[in-house]
Amino acid sequence: MxxxxxxxxxxxxxxxxxxxxxxxxxxxxxxxxxxxxxxxxxxxLEQAAPDVYDPRYKQWRLDHLPIVPERWRLTPRPKxxxxxxxxxxxxxxxxxxxxxxxxxxxxxxxxxxxxxxxxxxxxxxxxxxxxxxxxxxxxxxxxMQDNAVYQTLYHAAEARARADWLYGINLSRAWTLTGRQAGHDGVLSVGRVQTPVLGLVVRRDLDIARFVPRPFHVLWADFQVAQGIVRGWWQPGETHPLDDQGRLMKRQPAVDLAARLPGAEGRLTSLEAQDKRQAAPLPYSLSALQVDASRRYKLSAKVVLDICQSLYERHRLITYPRSDCRYLPQAHWAEARATLGNACANDPTLEEWLADADFSLRSKAWNDKQVGAHHALAPSGATPDFSRLSTSEANIFRLIARNVLAQFYPALQTRDVKAQFTVLDERFHAQGREILVAGWKPLFASRDDAPPLPPLSEGEAARVIDQAVEDKETRPPEPFTDASLIKAMMNVARYVEDPAVKRTLRDTDGLGTEATRANIIETLLDRRYLVRQASALRATHTGQALIAALPEPATRPERTALWEQRLRAIAEGNDQAAPFLDALIVDLRTLLASADAERMRQALGSAEGFEAAPKRRANKSGGKRKTTRRRTSASTARRGSSGS
Missing domain, CATH: 3.40.50.140 (Rossmann fold)
Structure with a gap:
């Protein structure tokens, strides 16, 4: 049998x-x-609890740590x-x-x-x-193949499970016990992925709480040219007080220039036009889909994952969803007309997009060299019954189908124009974009492109017909949302300071995996380390205190991202599990030696003050950028670009 x-x-x-x-x-x-x-x-099955190895581990004690099994054991899950x-x-x-x-x-x-x-x-x-x-x-x-071919994949997964057990069990016990000594009642859970993710949010919240807005000022002028009106933005020289981003920090120079501008004659002294081609966005990986769906439909990463599982398992409308790949096998290209024909049936929007697809085109998405264990999310070729799909299921399915359909559309071709006006010996810049070939762009929501400029000729006359000084404030970083936190987990290298480590991490999968990122966020919410405030994810008092009490390396992404890199090496047969776990145990002993009740007590106290800080500032300024204008004429301008 x-x-x-x-x-x-x-x-x-x-x-x-x-x-x-x-x-x-x-x-x-x-x-x-x-x-x-x-x-x-x-x-x-699950990793056995510590007391299965030794009954005395049922009692949590610091002098038991680190707990390191000599022979690993699995036990059945209760259900x-x-x-x-x-x-x-x-x-x-x-x-x-x-x-x-x-x-x-x-x-x-x-x-x-x-x-x-x-x-x-x-x-x-x-x-x-x-x-x-x-x-x-x-x-x-x-x-089918011999399962022996996949033994290195199994060894990597087994090493991951054991490493997570060692890290989580030992550090959670250590900081829970020091938390009790400091007066905190409850378990403080530490994990090799969840804790650095929490650290990202805590540090972002700290940046917001400590942010002090600074005023800056911009001056624009509307220029009448031969065939229209162009808005240009003043580019103050280095003799003026500028910040490190070239923003004008004092208002008076802009006011003085604005007073001289009405009716001033100038010229278009520089004109640059650059034609660009942009290929369609690639088909989705799970994380890329979670980012887009969060921004477009305000769905949490966990909800998007659950919808994808339903589309895959229940409705059988998409391929395997927990994929980190954005490419498709080359063999799928020949089947795409039939697959997408079925997928787009019964939906007017998809049918309209399908009608304009050119199946003779072959984009860079079809690439066997980029496909590993999985390929990108794609329609399975089954015909959807939209009456059986929820609104969110239908929306997610359309996104997946759209990104594959887009591979059969021409590239977006644009002409980017940059113009420099000189008036009263001062420079004003304007820029715009003209769409030459729309290509795949109509399948996607409008992006914030600069509108096109009217026809221009270098050297033509330009007369100022309107101008204004706008007073603005620098803004704090935005709090994390599901979309931005998933993106941060995908691109963790940007949050690393060490240049050598940053270079290394650019080639890894970041924090967590496609299958776990949504659950990591939900775990932090369930454990009350994070809370949702509208669409924002903010750290709680407990979450802030835990990050402050832990040694910094345990709260930063470098360690876990490098873990993933080494686990990948094990999966590819280029490393062994035993040295990886031995190095982890050495690392654990160093981390455990830094558990300190007094540091935890200070962290609990400082977190209370940190939590109140954003509220005080929000009551004072409302947390919004202020913009005022001083106008010198009432004519209506056609905008070329925004200069801030």
Missing amino acids: RLIIAEKPSLARAIADALPGSVSREEGALRVGDTRVSWCLGHL ARGQLKVLRALFKQASEVVHAGDPDREGQLLVQEVIEHLGWRGPVSRLLISDLNRPAVHKALAQ
């Missing part, structure tokens, strides 16, 4: 439906001829015992086992740890499925 073990029941059903023969249901499995298709329910019993019985009947976990590191671990836990010693094949529709599953069944 052949036993196929899927990661979830939905995948098991898709596999059974693709096998030849009728499907019948058994307890915890599906039967198709001499094949049984069973499943896990997520992780059936998994029934399914493990089913699988144990099926293993006794099996002559062959097929591993059908999801095609990623965790999917490899999830099923293989069950196979090894239940003592199977026979052959194991690997079935990789990223699309639940029958033709795709049937094709995958014909292309």
Whole structure:
């Protein structure tokens, strides 16, 4: 008997439906001829609790730390015992086992740890499925490989699970105990990913709380030229008081110049035009989709992930969603007309976009060299029934289909124009953009492009017909949202100060993975380290205190991002798990030595003051930039660009 073990029941059903023969249901499995298709329910096993290794660890004590198992053990999750019993019985009947976990590191671990836990010693094949529709599953069944090919992936996932246990168990116990000594009642959870993510938010909130707005001033003038009106922005020279971004810090020079401008004659002294081509945005990875959906529809990262899982498992409308890749296999290009034809049926917007697609085009998205275990999110080729989709499901599906459709549109071609006017020996800049070929752009919401300038000729006369001084203030950084925090986790190198580490991290996956980033945010919210304020994510008093009490390396992204880099090396066979874990244990001892109740007490006290600071400033200034104008004439201008 052949036993196929899927990661979830939905995948098991898709596999059974693709096998030849009728499907019948058994307890915890599906039967198709001499094949049984069973499943896990997520992780059936988990790392054993410390007291499983030694009963004395049930009591939390600082002198027990670090807790390092000599021989690692897994225990069944409380709700998994029934399914493990089913699988144990099926293993006794099996002559062959097929591993059908999801095609990623965790999917490899999830099923293989069950196979090894239940003592199977026979052959194991690997079935990789990223699309639940029958033709795709049937094709995958014909292309199975020996599971031994994926052992390095399993070792990396196992090392990740053990490292997270070591890091989380030991540091959480240490800082919870010092927190109790400092008067904090409750568990203080520390994790190798969640804590640096919390650190990003806390530091952003601190920057906002400490921000002191500074006034600056801009002067614009509207120039009458031969074929229209252009707004230019004064470029004060270095003799004026400027900040490091070239902004004018004193108002009087702008006021003095504005008084001289009415009716002044000048010339267009410099004109530059540059034609540009921009390819369509690539198909989505999960994180890229979460960023766009958060901005467009105000959906949390977790909601977007859940919608994608529903579109994949329940509706079977998209391919495997937990992907970090934005490229598609070259073989999919030939099938795209049929796949997108089905995907766009029954929706007027998608059908309109489909009608204008040119399927002879081949964008850079079709690239086997860029495709790893997964490819980008794409429609599966099933025809959607929009009456069965929620509004959010339909919106997310359209985004996914749109980004693949855009690969069959021409490049966006624009002409960017920069003009410099000289009047009264002062320079004014204007810029605009003309769209030459719209290409893929109509599929996307309008972006904040500078409007086109009227036809211009270098050297032509220009007369000032209006001008104004605008008084502004520098603005604090924006608080993190789901979109910006996911983006920060993806591009963590920009938050690293060490140049060498920054260069290294540009090539890694950042903080967390596609599959975990949304859950990391939700975990921080559930543990009350973060709260939502409208769309903003802000750190709570407890979250602020925890970051202040921990040693700085534990709160910054460098360590965990470098972990991911090393785990990737293990997965690719270029590193070993044992040295990685040995180095972690050395690091843990250093971190544990810095646990200090007095530092925690000070952190709890300073966090109270920090939490009140933004409220005081908001009451004083309202937190908004102030803009006033002093106008010298009333004519209406056509704007060339914004100079601030």
